[in-house]
Every structure is written in C-alpha cells, then in structure tokens.
Amino acid sequence: MNRRLRWRKFVSAFMLSMTGVCAVVAVSVLFLILGYLVVHGGASVSWSFFTNLPAPVGEAGGGMANAIVGSAKLLMLAMLMGVPVGFLGAIYLAEFSGTTTAFIVRYAADLLNGVPSIVIGIFAYSLAVLPFKHFSTFAGGFALGLMMIPITLRSTEEFLRSVPVSLREGAMALGASKWKTIATVIVPSAYRGILTTILLAFARVAGETAPLLFTALGNRFWSPGWSQPTASLPVAIYNYAISPYEDWHRQAWAAGLVLLGLILVINIVARGVLARGISVSRS
Amino acid sequence: MATTTTSVRGAGPLAGSRAFLARLRDGDEIARMATFLFAASVVLITVLLVYQLWQGSALPRHRFGLSFFRTSVWDPVFDQFGALPFIYGTLVTSAMALLIAVPLGVGAAIFLAELAPLRLSDTLEFFIDLLAAVPSVIYGLLGIFIVVPLMRRVIQPQLKQFLGFLPLFQGPAFGLGFLTAGVVLAIMIIPYIISVSREILLSVPRDQREAALALGATRWESTWKVVVPFARGGILGSVFLALARALGETMAVTMVIGNTPVISASLLSPGDSIASVIASQFKEATGELYTQSLIELGLVLFLLTFILNGLARIMIAVTSKRGTGLGHA
Numbered sequence: 001m002n003r004r005l006r007w008r009k010f011v012s013a014f015m016l017s018m019t020g021v022c023a024v025v026a027v028s029v030l031f032l033i034l035g036y037l038v039v040h041g042g043a044s045v046s047w048s049f050f051t052n053l054p055a056p057v058g059e060a061g062g063g064m065a066n067a068i069v070g071s072a073k074l075l076m077l078a079m080l081m082g083v084p085v086g087f088l089g090a091i092y093l094a095e096f097s098g099t100t101t102a103f104i105v106r107y108a109a110d111l112l113n114g115v116p117s118i119v120i121g122i123f124a125y126s127l128a129v130l131p132f133k134h135f136s137t138f139a140g141g142f143a144l145g146l147m148m149i150p151i152t153l154r155s156t157e158e159f160l161r162s163v164p165v166s167l168r169e170g171a172m173a174l175g176a177s178k179w180k181t182i183a184t185v186i187v188p189s190a191y192r193g194i195l196t197t198i199l200l201a202f203a204r205v206a207g208e209t210a211p212l213l214f215t216a217l218g219n220r221f222w223s224p225g226w227s228q229p230t231a232s233l234p235v236a237i238y239n240y241a242i243s244p245y246e247d248w249h250r251q252a253w254a255a256g257l258v259l260l261g262l263i264l265v266i267n268i269v270a271r272g273v274l275a276r277g278i279s280v281s282r283s
Numbered sequence: 284m285a286t287t288t289t290s291v292r293g294a295g296p297l298a299g300s301r302a303f304l305a306r307l308r309d310g311d312e313i314a315r316m317a318t319f320l321f322a323a324s325v326v327l328i329t330v331l332l333v334y335q336l337w338q339g340s341a342l343p344r345h346r347f348g349l350s351f352f353r354t355s356v357w358d359p360v361f362d363q364f365g366a367l368p369f370i371y372g373t374l375v376t377s378a379m380a381l382l383i384a385v386p387l388g389v390g391a392a393i394f395l396a397e398l399a400p401l402r403l404s405d406t407l408e409f410f411i412d413l414l415a416a417v418p419s420v421i422y423g424l425l426g427i428f429i430v431v432p433l434m435r436r437v438i439q440p441q442l443k444q445f446l447g448f449l450p451l452f453q454g455p456a457f458g459l460g461f462l463t464a465g466v467v468l469a470i471m472i473i474p475y476i477i478s479v480s481r482e483i484l485l486s487v488p489r490d491q492r493e494a495a496l497a498l499g500a501t502r503w504e505s506t507w508k509v510v511v512p513f514a515r516g517g518i519l520g521s522v523f524l525a526l527a528r529a530l531g532e533t534m535a536v537t538m539v540i541g542n543t544p545v546i547s548a549s550l551l552s553p554g555d556s557i558a559s560v561i562a563s564q565f566k567e568a569t570g571e572l573y574t575q576s577l578i579e580l581g582l583v584l585f586l587l588t589f590i591l592n593g594l595a596r597i598m599i600a601v602t603s604k605r606g607t608g609l610g611h612a
Contacts, residue, residue, distance in 0.1 A: 012503035016398055022390030023399070026473050027407055030414045036425055085321050092318035105322045108329040114592035115332065115585060116531025118558045122565070122581045123332045126339055149325060177309030200416075207418020210533040210558070214566045234420045238534060241424050249428065256424045260417060267416045271409065 037260055041253030049254055054220055060247055064255055066222050070137070070230035071206070074216060077141020077226075078205055082148025083198055089149075090156035095182055106154070113150035120146055121211040129215055135229040140216025144205040151201040159193030160186060192274055199270040203263045209234035233259045333585075340579035342572050351579065357544040357560075359568070364576035366583065368544040372461065372556040373584075376536060377529040379465025379550070380472055385522055387469075388476030389511075392518075395477065396484035397506050408481065415474035423538035426467040431458040431539055434466075439551055450548045459541035462550040467535050472525040479524060479599065483517030484510060486603045517602030523595035527588040533558040557584050 048063045055062025089109075093102050124143035129135055163186050171181040187194070212235050223230035233255055240252035306312045343351055343364060354365030395404045435458030442452045487510050495505035511518070541553020542563050557580050568574040 008501050008504070012501035015503045015507070016394075019390040019394035019398065022387050023394040023407060026387060026391045026477060027410045027414070029470055029473070030410050030417075033414075033417060033421065033425060036429060037421070040428070085324055088318045088321035089325055092315070092322040096315045096318060097322065101322070105325055108326040110592070110596065111589065112325065112329050112332070114527060114588050116533065116558060116588055118531065118533040118561050119332075119336070119581045119585050122339070122561065122578055123335055125565075126335045126578075127331075146328065149328070153325060178306075178311040179309070179314035182314070203416060207416075207420065209418070209420040210562055213562055217566070234418060234534075237420050237424055238538070241420075241427050242538060252424060253428075256421050260421050263416055263418065264413055267413055271412060 033260070034264075037253065037257040040250075041255075041257035044250045044254035045257060049251075049258075053222070054251075055247075057245060057248075062251070064231070064233065064236055064251065066219060067231040067233045067236040067255065068258075070216070070219070070223055071232045071234070073137055073223075073226070073230065074140045074144055074212070074232055075202065075206055077138065078144035078148055079198075079202065081142065081145030082152055082201065082205075085145075086149045086152025086201070087156055087194070087198075089153045090160060091182060091187075093153070093157045094160035095178070095186070106157075109150040109153045112146070113154070116210075117147065117208055118210040118213075121214055124211060124215045132227070134227070135215060135217035136227045137216055137223060137230040138226045140212045140230065140232065141226075143211035143215045144208060147205050147208060147211065148201045151204060152197055155197040155200075156190075156194050159190040159197065162193075163189050196270045196275040199266050199274070203266040203270070206266075207234055207259060207263055209238055213238075336578060336582040336585055340575050340582050342575040343579050346572065351576075352583075355544075355546055359564075359570075359573050362570070362572050364572065366557070366576075366580055368546050369555055369557045369560050369580060370583070371546050372464075372540065372554040373530055373558070375461050375550070375554070376464040376468055376540070376556055377526055379461070380468035380529045381522065381526060383466065383469035384473045384476055384525060388473045388521075388525070389480055389518060391473070392477045392480035392484055393506060393511070395481045397502075397510065404481075408478070411474045411477050415478065419471065419532060419534040420538075422467055422471050422535040426463065426535055426539040430463055430467055434458045434463050443551070451550050454547070454549045454551050456551055457541065457553055459539055460551055460553045461540065461547075464536045464540040464554075464556070465550070467539055468529050468532055471532060471535060472529050475525045475528060476521050479521035480514075480518050483514045483521065483599065483602055486517075487513050514602060516598045520595040520598030520602065523591045523598065527591040527595065530591070531558055531584055531588050533562050537562045557581075 046063075048061060050063060050068060051065050052061070052063035053066055054064065089105065093105055097105070120143055124139055124146060128139035128142045132139075167185055167189060168181055171185040172178070176184070212232055216232055216235065217229035218235050218239060219229045219231040237252050237255045237259065240248040240255065243249070303312070347354075347364065351364065351366050352370065353367060354363075355367040356363045356365045357368060358364075395407055399407065435456050439452075439456035439458070439462070443456065446452045491509050491513055492505050495509040496502075500508065536556050537559035540556060540559055542555050542559065543553045544555045544560070545552060547554065561577050561580055561584075565574070565577050568577055
C-alpha cells in the first residue's frame with residue numbers, strides 16, 4: 001500500500017468517525033435536556049404541585065394547578081378548532097377537490113405552517129383580543145387552534161391519499177355513494193395515521209408559548225369560564241424562569257419536567273406505537 | 284406521487300358521471316360543500332393574516348417609510364422606532380446558529396444515511412424526532428440556568444483570553460447575549476437539518492455510490508464527492524428551512540439574548556431580536572404607533588420566513604425528485 005492510498009484511507013476513516021461523533025453529540029442533547037430537567041425539577045414535582053395555586057412570593061410551596069387546568073382548557077379549545085378544520089379540509093382536498101383548488105389550499109396551509117409562532121400570536125391578538133378588549137382563554141385557544149390546522153390538514157390528506165384505489169372502487173361498485181365510501185371505507189382504513197397526526201399536532205401546540213403571551217396572558221389564580229385571562233404551563237415556565245426568585249425557579253424546572261414529560265409520552269405513543277409501519281411526515 | 288394522482292383520476296369520473304340531483308340525494312353534494320367550507324377557511328385565514336399584518340402596521344409604514352429599517356433608535360417615550368438593532372440581532376444570532384448547526388447536522392445526517400445500519404439509523408432518527416418536539420420554552424429554561432452560567436464563567440472568559448484581540452470577543456462577559464442566543468438556536472435547529480438532510484441523502488440512488496466505489500474511491504470520497512454534491516440542493520433546502528425556524532424562534536432567544544436594543548460588533552454583548560422584542564414588549568406597548576411598529580416587525584419576520592420556506596420547499600422537491608427519478612431508471 002503506497003503512502004497516498006494509506007493517507008486516503010486514513011482521511012476516510014477519520015471523517016466517517018467524525019460524522020459518528022456529530023450524530024452522538026446531536027442525540028445526546030435529548031438526554032442532557034431530560035437529565036437536567038429530572039435533576040433540577042424532579043424534587044419539586046409533588047402532589048401539591050398538581051393541586052395547589054401558586055404561593056405568594058417569599059412563601060415556600062404552592063403549585064401550578066391553575067396553569068395545568070388552564071393548559072388543558074386551551075388545548076381543548078385548540079382541538080375543537082384545529083381538528084375539524086384540518087380533518088374535513090383534508091377530506092375535501094383528498095376526495096373532492098380539483099387540482100387548482102387543492103394547490104391553493106395546500107399552498108395556504110404550508111404558508112400558515114411556516115409562520116413564526118409569535119406572528120400567529122399577533123394575528124390572534126388582533127382578531128380575538130382587540131375586538132373584545134380583554135385577554136381570554138378563548139383567544140389563547142384560538143391561537144393554538146390556528147397552529148394545529150395546517151399540521152393536521154397536510155398529513156391527514158397524505159394518509160387519505162395513501163388508501164388504495166381498489167378500496168374506493170370496491171365500495172362504489174357495491175353502490176355506496178361517495179360520502180358513504182369516505183365515511184365507512186376510506187377514513188376507517190386511514191384512522192391510525194389520522195390519529196397519529198392529531199396526537200402529534202396536539203403535542204406540538206402543547207408546548208407553544210409565544211402565541212399565548214398576549215392572548216391568554218397569564219393568571220395567578222383560577223380562571224373561571226372562557227373569557228378571562230388564564231395561566232398555562234408554558235407561559236408559567238417562562239414567567240417563573242425569568243423571575244428573580246429561587247423558589248420560582250424550582251417551580252419552573254418542575255413545570256418544565258411535567259410539560260416535556262407529557263409531550264415526549266404523546267410523541268412516543270404516536271410515533272412508536274400507533275404509527276408503527278406507517279411513515280409519518282414531519283411538520 | 285404517481286399513486287396519488289391515479290387515485291384522484293380513478294375517483295373523479297365515478298362521482299362526476301352521475302347527475303347532480305342523484306348526487307344531492309345521496310348526500311355527496313352536501314358533503315362536498317361542507318368540506319369545501321373548511322378547506323376554504325384555511326385560505327381565508329391565511330389571507331386574513333397577511334391583511335391584518337399589513338393593515339395593522341399602516342401607521343409606522345407611512346410615518347417612517349424605509350427609514351424604519353435604517354435607524355437604530357428604539358425609544359417608545361419619544362415615539363422613535365427604528366428596527367435596525369432587532370434586524371441585526373436576528374441576523375447575527377441566526378448566522379451563528381447556522382455556522383454551528385450546519386456542519387454538525389450535515390455530519391450527523393451523513394452518518395445516519397450512509398454509515399449506520401438501518402436499524403440504528405431509525406432508532407437515532409426516532410430520538411432526533413423527539414428532540415425536534417421539545418418546546419422552545421424548555422430550551423430557554425436550560426439556556427437561562429445551564430448555558431448562561433457556563434458561558435459567563437467558563438467559555439466567554441476563555442474566548443476573551445485567547446481571541447480577545449478580535450472585536451468579536453470584547454467587553455464584559457455577561458453570559459446573556461448574541462453568542463449565547465446563537466448557541467441555543469444552533470442546538471434547536473440541528474434536529475431539522477438532520478431529519479431533512481438524512482431523507483435527501485437516502486433518496487440518492489444507490490448506483491451513484493456504487494459507481495464511485497467501483498472507480499476506487501474510498502467510502503468517504505464517494506460520500507463527500509459524489510453523494511453529497513448530488514444531494515446539495517436538498518441539503519441547502521434543509522438549511523433554509525432551519526434558517527427560517529431560527530429567524531422566527533422566539534422564547535428561547537428572548538430568555539437568553541439580554542433584551543437590549545444594541546448594535547455591537549462584540550458577540551458577548553447583550554442584544555435583541557425581532558421575535559424577542561415582540562414577545563417582551565407587545566403586551567406593554569402603549570399607544571398606537573408603538574404597537575403598530577411591533578406589528579410591522581412581525582410583518583418583516585413573516586416575509587423573511589415566507590421567502591425562505593418557499594425557496595427551501597422548491598429545492599427539496601427538485602432534489603428528491605431527481606434522486607428517486609434516477610433511482611427508478
């Protein structure tokens with residue numbers, strides 16, 4: 001083996017192992033994040049964290065019950081808005097639409113999907129806060145719902161389209177009308193993909209903070225009904241983390257652990273269990 | 284792609300051939316109309332979003348015109364609003380993030396696509412997907428409490444000691460600032476670069492690699508001189524996609540950038556970015572001009588990400604089509 005060849009082989013082995021190092025570094029970030037959250041937040045996740053209101057500054061203890069309930073309410077609103085629009089819109093795209101309409105809708109959805117979340121916040125503020133003159137749970141849910149629409153729409157459409165033509169033809173040959181074919185054959189055979197999509201969209205907006213900053217705002221207390229400002233986990237993490245109080249920092253870590261735990265569990269269930277064997281497009 | 288078009292053509296004539304009344308009786312027309320409303324609402328929302336951003340920023344657009352982008356005074360008390368410090372901050376932090384994230388991300392993607400056995404590659408990709416799902420406020424949390432102290436105590440003093448003669452690394456080490464924001468952003472966008480680049484690299488036809496190897500190239504040479512150039516457009520697309528994310532990234536940046544509208548050559552200096560100034564000031568903004576100036580910043584951000592996303596999508600589509608097209612041939 002001459003020197004030149006030996007050098008080339010060395011370069012090859014060296015560069016390839018460097019790519020391995022890159023991969024290890026990239027993946028290890030996930031475990032670093034989890035590790036730090038468990039170490040710093042684990043001790044503060046207690047029963048009272050889930051059941052108590054935040055304690056006044058200086059007083060130890062207290063929890064984030066209002067933020068947890070607030071997040072649940074916001075996410076419920078977001079689902080009520082994002083899932084029907086995304087799902088039914090996708091049915092139109094996959095089953096009824098002509099190519100031009102489909103192109104326009106898809107283009108709009110992709111555009112909406114790329115809009116930075118803080119801009120979605122401004123938009124929701126001008127549509128759902130300004131006209132009513134106060135911050136509300138409703139406005140926050142609206143902002144999160146907006147974000148769910150394009151994610152749900154695009155991948156639901158892909159799953160509907162991947163249903164084999166023979167199934168459609170079979171149903172129609174038996175005399176089923178088109179909407180009956182959709183409702184009883186196409187959607188049921190794509191349901192796993194659709195469910196995965198919805199779960200992933202849910203997990204995605206569950207951690208969104210920027211759109212909530214000036215729609216749902218925040219609240220130190222319970223937020224009755226839907227038209228009051230409400231606390232939410234992501235915004236609480238932000239406010240507590242930038243506060244000067246040690247005790248609040250601990251609460252922020254705990255809330256971070258709970259939030260990330262929830263999001264990762266949903267992702268693992270969606271990708272690892274439901275979506276086994278089907279390819280999920282990333283949003 | 285091929286199957287999807289056939290499915291539409293296959294279904295189209297079947298539904299279209301029946302008379303309108305028959306379709307109405309079967310409920311098809313109603314289903315069609317109802318679902319159309321939902322699909323159309325997506326377009327409506329998008330148009331409304333653009334309209335609101337445009338309409339909502341009318342005041343500063345008329346008052347300042349283009350000088351909005353050229354002046355660097357941001358003084359709400361005297362109604363002076365210049366966007367330059369924020370544009371500068373956004374560009375500097377994003378550029379730094381790319382500088383760190385692109386080599387790492389592309390390297391990792393090469394490992395996943397070219398070297399790792401499929402099983403390992405899929406497992407690692409699963410973790411990368413999870414990483415992409417971590418919300419930005421969590422990155423911000425770790426940024427504040429882990430990265431910032433590390434920067435202040437260890438990394439920034441070291442940089443000053445060894446590279447302090449450069450204007451890039453001068454001034455006090457606060458911990459908060461451009462450098463920290465850039466590093467946190469880099470960590471956040473790496474997963475996007477890896478996922479998209481890996482898929483693009485996997486779509487490069489096998490015979491390209493085999494031909495290079497048969498000509499006597501080493502494994503690395505075939506990867507670096509044949510496979511990567513083949514996928515160049517798509518990889519660039521993934522970088523644009525990541526850049527669009529970085530530009531619009533709000534929470535993590537807001538928490539570590541220092542929130543001071545300064546233009547400074549030093550990366551150690553605190554600064555501010557477009558997204559983070561909106562996040563930190565919008566709620567408190569008093570007066571129409573103040574609020575509308577922030578909305579105009581939102582409009583700028585929207586346009587930037589819109590252009591980048593468009594370019595990225597075209598590049599990725601062209602490259603992966605070329606890849607699969609040759610693969611079948």
